[in-house]
Structure formats: structure tokens, C-alpha cells
Amino acid sequence: MTVTNKCATPDKKINEEAPCILACPIRQDARDYVQLIARGRFGEAFRLVRERNPLPAACGRICTHPCETKCRRNSTDAPIAIAWLKRFLGDNFSEEIRKTTTEKYPERIAIIGAGPAGLAAANDLALLGYSCTIFESNSTPGGMLRMGVPTYRLPRTAIDNDVEFIKKLGVEIQYNTTFGVDITFDSLKKKGFSAIFIGVGLLESRMLNIEGAQLDGVLKGVSFLNEVNTTGSGRIGKNVLVIGGGAVAMDCARTALRLKPNKVSVACLESRKEMPTTDFEIEEAVHEGAVLYNSVGPKRIIGKDGKVTGLETLKVKYVFDEQKRFNPAFYEGSESIIEADTIILAIGQASDLSFLKGQEGIQVTRGGTIIVNPHNFSTSVHGIYAGGDVVLGRGTMTEGMAQGKKAAIAIHNTLRNTAIKDEKWAEKPAVPDVIPSRIAFIKKEQKQEMPTMPLDERLSNFDEVELGFQLNAAVKEAQRCMNCGAGAFVDDNLCVGCLTCVRICPFEVPKIKKGDATAYIDGDCQSCGLCVVECPAKAIDFKTPLEDCGKDALEAVFQEESIRGVKPLIINFYCQYSACNEDKIDATDNVLFSHVRRVGVLGLGKVAPSLYLRAFELGAHGVMVTACKGDICHFCKDREWVERRIKFISQLLGGLGMDPGRLRTHFVSSQNGKEVFELAFRMVEDIRNLQTIT
Template identity: 40%
Template sequence: MYNTTHTEHKDFPPCQIACPILTDAREYVQFIAERRFEEAFASIRKLNPLPRVCGRICVHPCEIACKRGQIEEPISIASLKRFASDGPWANHYKVTLPEKSTGYKVAVVGSGPAALSAAHDLALLGHHVTIFEKLPLLGGMMAVGIPRYRIPRDILSADIKAIEDLGVEMKTGVTFGQDITIKSLKDDGYHAVFLATGLHLSRRLNVEGEDLAGVLKGVDFLRHVALGESVAVGKRVIVIGGGNVAIDVARTALRVGAQDVSMVCLEKQEEMPASVSEIDEAREEGIAILNCYGPKRFLEENGKLSGVEFKICTCLFDEKGAFCPRYDETQLTEIEADTVIVAIGQAADLSFIKMDNIAVTERGGLKADPTTLQMPISGVFAGGDAVTGPATAIKAIAAGKKAAISIDLFLRGESLPTAKQSEMPETRRLPERIVEKAKSMPRCKAQTLSAESRLPNFDEVATGFTEIEAIQEAQRCLHCNLGARLNHELCIGCGTCAKVCPLEIPSVDADGRADIDIFQCQACGTCVAECPVQAIDINLCPRGYIVCEVEKGLRQSQIDDSFTVGLFSQYGNFTSNHLDALGRDFPQVVPVMIFGMERVSISDLLRTFQLGADGILMAEAPEEKPPFPGTRSLIEKRSGIAKEILKLLGLGEERLILYTMPKEGLFEESWLARTIEGIRSLGPNPLRKGAGTA
């Protein structure tokens, strides 16, 4: 990425502001568009210790905030995270640990996302960290609460292994409150303890017949299946609940032998807390969903469960918006079932609290300061779902990172963070005229296995993006806050920027003062290339970028003879394989990737020839791909002027070639070979050192 580092929240793009851990999604999305996949993964991994997992299960608040979503569907940021994290380049990522340990020992109880996140960051801060996990495997609810068809075990293991490689010690089969306590940990030399025990209990309905054989608890059911334990379900299964856990339970029931699975929930379909994609996939697998019904009682026949009697839910919330379901009990419905699995929510297992006098809240969670996560016991911190109640994996990761900061400060004897007002700006709405003018680029839909091939196995359902799909999806980014910035001291108020902008964003007032709204700007760079006094620049490809990239390319290729510069639009349909082939078959071509020819100025072209290039190829995106329609004439005009100057200098206008890339790839190979040969036939660029004079 070129010059996109920000230190102030006001410069953060909407996607980054929305992320609980402030992941710079814009940065790694741009890296993917540039075919720089290793750097994309590094961008993700520097803040997120569980990138592969989050690429699959994150609820992606970044997509809700995505500005592209004001025009059409938002960018598929989570799927792009998965693509960047799954590739072989991810194995090249290296973390630099402190040369010297602090000597402090920290115990982390639990191994879910909050625990792993805290352990990761504490290790990077130089502390010795030990994770204690009750279960026989690591990962918390990611391992025993989310089925393998959503998170394959090798994917989870890869993320955990990367944390273990930081020197984090991990112990399984250790029960807090029995095998270890806060006192025993401190006696063993641990200077701080972080409790991230998660939510491993199911909430009860408290209705008649709930204790009948055949009525199972959702969380327990998922855990037994994940651990490979025997789980008996009947042919007809009812799952009570409308969240993602209920969906997981229903789809898992199909995979362990159930033939007919129905979900029943209080919510209307649009009110269901489960994600839309999970609901759709459940229906594809044949799971029926009955909305607006709540259980009145479990039915019994000859001492066995025979079904459930349901009542209609007429209203879910009271006047204040609080959860307060109301029912019409005059209309009752009976549904037969061999097994019923209750999945209406999770609770914390706090059986350990008496051992160390650990404080809890009225809602049954661990009591910790919301800012520092410190508990009333000195040196003890708590975070994640065990404190907040059911939340998302990314919020748990954020809690772990917050805990690591507080624990580090505590160990160093410094003051802990204090609560402060968030300085994050709100996302504005794009004007309707911008929405109408913006180029439509439909969202790439991530592929899934067919419903028929999913059952009855636990193979991963989502197959992820191919490389070209990921690139095309990344090309949809609007480059928020990387657009035009105007230097008013240089601006002469000529209005050129307003005339050439394809989205008509710049304005000039009656006093000749120009203004460019960076929120609306989509960083095409047209105004930068056209401004007669160079009063405008952009962060995406600033002035000097092209020349710097040419110089860098020359250093890397070690070309000391004839060379041609290829300016390739990132919006073309080409992959890293095409770039590799270019380097292999045409080593004399120095490639420079830019986000469109709109940004290329006459000065950029002439300065490239000053560096000694024998020719320049300006490769525009395929005709159906340019994100800024209507700019082609300006690009042709600029190249025409540059050619006239080349002619006056005696270099020959044939050295500058503007062409449109094919529908797939960078060029037609025989055409490029002829073109390179044609440029070579013109002789060496006389401006290149050692080439003689014109």
C-alpha cells in the first residue's frame, strides 16, 4: 500500500471504524486488488490473531458500514479476509518477538477467541503466557460450539498454532476451580490472571416436561458431537430457537442421523437473530422454520417425549423495546417429535466462583470493570462472553486485546486506561446524484457446496473465492478517504477539477474558492492529472508514485539495457499468474499497477521517459470494467499531447501506446511481442544514460 497510514480516527474509512479491533479492511482489500496477497494477509494478521476463523464466522460489521453498500450490495469483506488468509502466502508471515522477556507470567483461563487474543498480544509484549483449558481440545466454543462445516478443525488449528509459536504454553484438561484456582496460580508464580471462560451452558425454557428424556440442550448437543461422543437423535427433530446456535444445532442434527428437522422460534423471519446466509443454507438443506411460535409444554406418551405444544407469539417486545413476548394461548399447535433440542441462549458456568470469592453480576456474568476488565481481586481480569453475555467472535477478540493492554500496564506498575468518549465519526450518506452516477459493480457471491453434497457429512459448506473472484470483488472498493485533497494556497480557482470530475464532486464558489468533498470522492485521480497548478493530490496514488514504482521496478529487475514500462490498470481481469508470465516471458517490461489510467498525467509519462524507458504501454481496463465511465476521452487527450511532445523531442510518438486489455489477461501475447519489437526497432531512448544523444 502506498501512503495509507493514519493515526487519527477521523481519517479511518467506515469499514475500519465499524470493526471492534479497527482492522484496516480498506488496506487489505486494496492489496488484494493489487494482487499483493502476502501483504494483504500481513495487514489482517497484524491486528487479528484469528484471521482464518474470522474469514469464516465474523458477522462483518465492516460490511454494514461499507460505503459501497449505499450504492448496491457492500463489498464481501469477510470473504476477502478468508481468501487472503487461506493462501500459501500466509505461511510466510513472521512475527517479531521482543528480544528479552519481561519475566512476568500470566495465566489465561479458557481458549476461546478472547483468551487466544489476550495470550497473543501478551506474548508480543514479552510476557510468558500459559493457557489453561478445561476441554480436551483448544478453541473454546469455536471448537465445540461451531460445527466443522463452518470452521474446519485444520483451519482453527492453524490459527491456534500460530499463537502457540509465539511461545504461549497451552494446557488442556485443566478445570479451573478444581485443578487450579487463583490462589494456586499466584502461588505458582503467576503475576496476573485473565478469565475468559465463555458460555458453555444452555439456558432453560422452564416449561412443563423440559426434563423428559429426548429433550436435549443445544450447547451440550454441539459439544458432544464436536468431541466425537455418541449422540442419539430420533428421526423427527424439533429445534427451539432462532439464532445462529439454533441453526447450527438443526444442521448438525441432520448430519448425525435426523431425517426431518424443524426450527420453531418466537421471532418473525426478519427478526430472527440468525444471519440471513445461515437461514438460507438451512432451508437449502431441507430444514423447515416455523416463525412466531413459542413452546407451551412438552408432550409425553407412555413416559417418553412425543412432541411439543406451541402457542402463537403475538408480540416480542414491549413499548420500551425490551424483550417481553406475549402469546395467544387460544390457538395451540401440536408438533410430533422424537427429539427436541433447546437452543434459546447460552449461560456461563460459574461453578468455580466460590473457590476464590469471584464477583458476579446480577445477570450471571463475571464482574469486571468495562474499561479495564479488572475484577475486584487484584491482578485478576476477565473478558469475553463470560462478562458481556453472548456476543460475536470479533468482539471477544477485542476484549482479549483490551485485557492484554490492561494486564501489561498492571504488570509494569502503570495506571490502567480510563473511560473516554469515543472519537469515532459517524458515516455520512452519499448524495443521491453520486449514487446514480457511480458505476454499478455487482457483488461476487461466494460459492457453496450443493445441498445434496453437504449431507450427511461435515465438509466445509462455503468454498471461498477463487483468485479472480477475490480480485474482482476487491475492485469494488471506493477507496474511502484516499481521494482528492486540495491545497488552497496553490489553488487558483480555475474550476478545471469541477469540469473533469466524472462524478461532479468539486465545486467553486463565487469567490473562486474550490472545494472537494473527500467523503464523496472515489479517488479516480482525474483532477490530480488535470490540475494546471498541481494543487490537488490523492493518497491512493500520490504525485510521484508512478516514477517511484518505475525506479523500484528497475532496481528489482536489475535491467541495465532496453526496457519498456507497462502501466496496467488494476481493474483488468488478470491474476498473479498473468503477472508471473509477464515477468518470465517479457523481462524487459517493468510493470506498474495503478488504479486506472485516469490518474496518469502528462508529467508522469514524460518523467518515465526521462528515466530511460524506450516505450510506455498504457493498459486500460476492458471496456465493460472501467469504474469511471466518460474519462476515456481525457486519457486519450493526455496521451495525444504526450505523443506530440515526444515527437518534438525527436523520440517518436510510437513509443507511447494506449490500448485496452482483453477480457481476460493483460494482453494478447503475440501482439505484445510485436509491440515490444516495434519499440526496440526505434532504437534506444536517447535520454537513457549510455544510449547516446538524439
């Protein structure tokens, strides 16, 4: 329309954010990279992940994925495997990121510790234009990822690949350099560093102050993991007991199992439901053979001849008191003994702040964490910043990265006297839960299983247990995503209140609110695109530019040099929902390679009938539409709409005097199988035989 010809500034229409994005400490663009995978745009998906997340391959493996906890697919069947999809990208793609800076600032920043917080801070500061040097006491990067996380969960190549990317941004890492020994605050200042970021993590295991804790055979969890992770072996006996119920305890148990003792058990205060780690990690530990003792508290470690023989426990009454504070209480007289010759303490970590000697100005808490201003991550000493576990006391990998990223902006703002903000962290309302009455309209789709190493193989080595998604599984999993918060929206300036969207939506989402004359589409939109195409006023569009409904892809085909002079040229519009149903057959046939070009759309309901005409206008000699057969498609109603639109366009083509055989529709079970290639081949042959093709 002349007044406002296009749906103006679509991004502003996103008033509600996807819960998966809001749940992530670094506000990773989960929905959008999943949507890109669903469309087979892997390189772009990887770039999107990497632009926000400096450690995608590692994060895709060990993140506790709060995004999945909040995923709105929980209400229909099961959440999208967001983390596994990120791992799929991190493992298989390595596109260069587009986000780089032309600014180069003279200040140099020192980062202490090459863990998640330090690496994230260095990554983002480098992108902002600063020279960064990371000082790491170990000989390899990763911090607790390397020291604490077992290789069967996180192969070291994943860390190394991620860190290589960070180094490509110009970040320097000095290994074997211990802060407080090889370098100090003063030496760094003398070397000309303008700011120092401390991200040293929590390297010490918390000790248990009970009788027998000094006995031979009592090990610290982090030290045990570090030893096994670096040497491949550990000094344990035949009967190992891990004390603790968190992620580190599970890591200790599963690591111990691989050293082949007779028995590995885990004792923790919490009940099974209260355990502070993911179900998945507990289930895997149990699956591999660990015995769980829930709701028991350690009373004393018993021993003989200075060596551990077991743990005397008390039954737990409750772990958290009425104020929900950690305050365990026990039943008197409930003592019992768990026999063990090795006890591994995994009850939390503590900091080693010995490097602060001579820097008494830096305030620390009684618990041994560094105090920072929560807004700018500055410690009590000017120019010294801190973040990650050493500030949080305990945190996940993504929480550590988030601190590093936020600190990077704060350091930049201080050095440049600016106030830039990362809009991703702005407060936004989340897309509400799916309205119960609509759940029945949404197709249930089986979550893809993560392939794992068979049990009998995994306990004999430290190889990775989860094998990662293959391409087809990744795409199918991504195609379950409901694209929350990025669906269709109605431009009030263009809507004429015709009610078409209200009447045709298979999910009954568009509504005319009381007192309004225009339609409103809420967060339950499933992005099928039917209303976008059918709106007679073109008042409906998708909120993000990701969905082009096949338009850009079609135009791109006709930019290719290779199609010049090709006769006949067939454009195949196909539904991407059935594009990964079987392994791809390489189109080696010369006829298909030169005569057929494919335009994939996630649901053909998104394709306007005029686009088929546009293909002819641009120079196609035939248009072949291959839609999903039966109920394969994510959008079950699409078949009906494809049929009626093709009928409509066939009539228009008839009016233009074109042979009806130049537009064909087929419903197929796979877009890459033999069936489609044969159909395409036949169409090429048939059109070749037509008398006239223009």
C-alpha cells in the same frame, strides 16, 4: 512549493473513518486490506489483517460482519464481501507480521480459556512483550469456535492455522487443564503469574423451565454441537425440533440435518425478520431442508413413556414490549403441537462459574456473568481480569476478541503504570452515506458469489459448505470497494482555487464551499485520481499512502538488477481493473520475461503523464499503456483521459525527437491474456528494429 513542498502529513487529513472499520468491534482495517487485495498485494493485505486480528481464517468464516451491514456499497448495489475476502487471505497467505516488540517484560500472564477472548488477549500481550500461558480445559484450542461451531462452517484447520500463528509469538497453551480443578487462582499466583485473565466463555446451554423439559430426547444445544463436532455423530431421533432463533439454533438444525433424520424443524418466538442471526444463516438452513416455525412459543414438551413426542406451542403476540425489552406475550387458546422425538434447546448459553469457589471476592451478576470495570476489565479482585462471553453474557466472536484485546492493554497499563491507548478505538465520525444524487455516477458492479458445495453433497458429510473465493473472484470483489474515507483531499495551503478538480470530477465531488477560496473533497470521493493528476498546483493527494499512482512501482522496476543492460526494455503501465478477467497465462516466453516490466495501477486515470516520460528518463526504451476496453473499467471516464494524456505526451516526445512508436496505447479486455502478450511481443520486436535506441 518552497513553503510547503509536499502535502503535509496526509494521515491527519482522515477526519472521517470508513463505516466498515467503525462497525467492527476490533476495528479491523477492512477498507485497507480490501484495497490491497484489489491491487494484488495479498501478502501485505494478510499482514494488515493479522496485525489487528489474531484469528483471521476463523473470523473470515463465522464473523457476523457488521462491517458489511454498514458498507456504503449498500446504497449503490450490494456490500463488499469483506468477511469472505478476509477468509481468502487467511486461507491462502501466511506472511509473518511486522509488528513485534523488542520489549521483554518479566511478568507472566495466565489466560484461562483458549477461545476468541483468551487467544486475543494472549496474542496482544505477547506482542506487548509479556510471556503468556493459556490454560484450556479441552485438548484443542478455539473454545466455543471448536465446541459450538460446526465444521461445515469452520473447518478445524482454520482454527489450528490461526492458533499456530499465536503460538509463534511465544504464547504457550496448556491443554486438558481445567480451571478450578487442575489449577486455581492460588496455584497460579504461587507459580508466579502476575495477572490472570478469565475468558472461559459460556459453556452451558440455558434450560427451558417448562413442563416436560426433563423428558428423554431433550438435548442442550451446545452439548449436542460439541458431541457432533468431536465425535461426528449425535444421539437424535428421526424428527428433530430445535427451539431457538439465533445462530446456535441454525447450527443445531444444520448439524442435525447432516445426521439424516426424516425431518428437522426450528421453532422460535421471533418472526422471520426478528430472528437474532444473519439472513444468510437462516437461508442456508432453510435451503438445506430445515422447516421454520416462526412466532411460536413453547408451552410444554409433551411425551409418552418418558420420551419426547412433541412440543405444544402458543402463538406469539409480541416478543419485545413497548420499551423494547424482551417480554414475550402469547395468544390464549392458540395451542398447537409440533411433533418431534428429539428437542434441542438453543435459547442461549449460560456460564459455569464453579471455578470461582473459594474466590468469593469476585463479583458476579445474577445472570451468572462476571462483573468487570468496563474501562480496565479488572474484576473486583486485584490482578484478576475477565472478558468475552463470560462478561458480556452473549457476544459474537469479534466482540470476544475485542474484549481480549482491550483487556491486554489494560493489563499492560496496570503492570507498567502507563496509559497507552489503541488509537483505533478512538471516536471518529463515520463517512456519511453516499449523497443520493451521486449514486447514479457510481458504476454498479455485480457482487461475487461464494462458491458452495452442491446441496446433494453437503448433507452427507461435515465438510465445509462455502468453498472460498478463487484469486480472480477475490480481486474482482475487492475492486468494487469505494475506498471510503481514504480518497483524495485538498491541501488548503497549496490549492489556488483554479476549479480544475470541480470541473473534471466524474462524480461531481469537489466543491468550493461558500466563503472558501479552496476546493473541498468530501467522503464520496471514489479515488479515481483524475484530480490528483490534473491539479496544476499539486495540491491534491490521496489520504493514505496506499495509493502511489504508479510512482513507487516504476522506480522499483529500475532497482532490479535483472534489467541492467536489457535492450529494449518496455514498461507496461496497465489498469488493474482488467487484470483478473481471465486466468493468467504464464509469461514463459523469454522475450517477454526479459524485456517487459509491468506497472499496475488501479485505474490509469491516476497516472500523471509525466510518469510516462519518467519511464523513458529512467531508461525505458518503450512505454506501452494498456487500458481497459469498453466499459470493463471501474472508472468509465478513464479511457477519455488516457487518450488525451497520451496524445499530449506523444507531442512532447515528438518535441524531443523521439520516435512516436516508443509510446503506445491499447485498450484491451484482459491484462493477462494472449492479446496483451502479443502486443508486448510486437512492441519489443518493433523497437528492436528502430535505428537508434538509447
